[in-house]
Amino acid sequence: MIDPTVGVPPHIAMLLNENFDLSDARAVCRQLKSMFSELRSQARIANFEMLPDLGNDPSVFRAVLSGGLDLFGRDGVCQAPLCRIGYATRISRSIALMADQVTMHDFLRETILDLKGRPTNADLERLTADVYVLHQLKPLVREGLLRFIAPVLPTCVSCMDEFERRVEVLADAVIQQTDGAMSVERTDEYTAINTGSMFEPPLFVRFGSRLAEESDRGLIKMMAIRAVRFALWDARDASMVSGAVFSNSRSGLRGLLTAEGLAGEDFNYREFEGQRAAELPWVNGLTVEQTIQLRHEASQALPSLREFLARRLAARAGVARADGWEDCVAELREQAEEVRAELAQATRRSGALRRNASGILGLGISALGFALEGPFAAVGTLLSTLGLTHNHQQSQHHGVPATAKPGFVLVVARDILGHARPED
Numbered sequence: 001m002i003d004p005t006v007g008v009p010p011h012i013a014m015l016l017n018e019n020f021d022l023s024d025a026r027a028v029c030r031q032l033k034s035m036f037s038e039l040r041s042q043a044r045i046a047n048f049e050m051l052p053d054l055g056n057d058p059s060v061f062r063a064v065l066s067g068g069l070d071l072f073g074r075d076g077v078c079q080a081p082l083c084r085i086g087y088a089t090r091i092s093r094s095i096a097l098m099a100d101q102v103t104m105h106d107f108l109r110e111t112i113l114d115l116k117g118r119p120t121n122a123d124l125e126r127l128t129a130d131v132y133v134l135h136q137l138k139p140l141v142r143e144g145l146l147r148f149i150a151p152v153l154p155t156c157v158s159c160m161d162e163f164e165r166r167v168e169v170l171a172d173a174v175i176q177q178t179d180g181a182m183s184v185e186r187t188d189e190y191t192a193i194n195t196g197s198m199f200e201p202p203l204f205v206r207f208g209s210r211l212a213e214e215s216d217r218g219l220i221k222m223m224a225i226r227a228v229r230f231a232l233w234d235a236r237d238a239s240m241v242s243g244a245v246f247s248n249s250r251s252g253l254r255g256l257l258t259a260e261g262l263a264g265e266d267f268n269y270r271e272f273e274g275q276r277a278a279e280l281p282w283v284n285g286l287t288v289e290q291t292i293q294l295r296h297e298a299s300q301a302l303p304s305l306r307e308f309l310a311r312r313l314a315a316r317a318g319v320a321r322a323d324g325w326e327d328c329v330a331e332l333r334e335q336a337e338e339v340r341a342e343l344a345q346a347t348r349r350s351g352a353l354r355r356n357a358s359g360i361l362g363l364g365i366s367a368l369g370f371a372l373e374g375p376f377a378a379v380g381t382l383l384s385t386l387g388l389t390h391n392h393q394q395s396q397h398h399g400v401p402a403t404a405k406p407g408f409v410l411v412v413a414r415d416i417l418g419h420a421r422p423e424d
Helices: 008-019 025-043 081-091 108-111 122-136 138-143 158-178 216-240 248-261 269-275 286-296 301-313 325-350 351-358 379-388 392-397
Strands: 062-065 101-105 147-148 185-186 191-194 204-207 244-246 277-284 357-369 408-410
Touching: 008 025, 008 108, 008 122, 008 138, 008 147, 025 108, 025 122, 062 216, 081 122, 081 277, 081 286, 101 216, 122 138, 138 147, 138 269, 138 286, 158 216, 158 248, 158 357, 185 216, 191 216, 216 244, 216 248, 248 269, 248 408, 269 277, 269 325, 277 325, 286 325, 286 351, 301 357, 325 351
Parallel strands: 062 101, 062 244, 101 147, 244 408
Antiparallel strands: 185 191, 191 204, 277 357, 357 408
């Protein structure tokens, strides 16, 4: 039984506690239909005034998932049900292994409340896919590793207007810097965008008939605006919960770099990204429950890595960061190798883990928030624009001053967000 609590809203607890027959998608759909009225009532009473709070322990590391890693957000990743379920499994094996707590946004509440009246079969089918993803993550919620926060928080009109103005300016700059990265394809049957290097891995997005009437430039700008908006908004969320943003959105990252004046015409993005790149190891083939077991088995190098990431990337005012990003990257790579050795040893010690483990893979990351003088030296201005000044009392309650700045981790997620594979 999972009780509603801070970070587990009542509608999510209700869906997790329901005894669905996940071997029969039609049965799940019928069950959702019968319980939908109560589910909607639970979603309405969700209280997001209380954010999950890790306290002031500087060794605790939280990853705030953004872009395609934020599994209920429907942006930056394939929406085919089998792929989404595979993402949930692989995120659990990788990022959840590396963080003390993983935070996603509760877009489920919006999905439920947006369905007016009696939901149609198509509505229920979309919600059914969410149920499968949610139940794949259930062991993480039960363990206290996964928590949910609101996708939006109250913000005054003037702050939101200024925020949207900045987003549009940054999106225009991103498009100019990455000219040709996104391309529009039009046929008699569909209009679509190939996102190219804007997301990792690239995405093919089809549009409905209404949006198909937009110009190519309009569609590309719409995609860039969404990516930049979510990156900035998620940076605000990370600062409020003392975390770091994990994202597969290169365009969102470029927006942040541009805001800091670090992505001009002379800026070598590939070199900048590559010099700060490392690979965090994770074990493929394990169930989510076995990944949690592995967390407990790997009890030396893995906690040390999480503590290192907390010191270097978490949004905590007054916590010293590294003198230089080169030293940070070198230490990160060294610790990652120690974790790889520890994971290999831990899986060999346990017969069940050894039988299921199909290999240690690498989670490619570019941790671009390492240096004090790096891309987040002035992001506090943007966070204030997002309403932290107006929500000062709330941010004080969580012990996170408006000046706290999150790290931003670009996840090179081909293994995690790739197409569904047989082992998933």
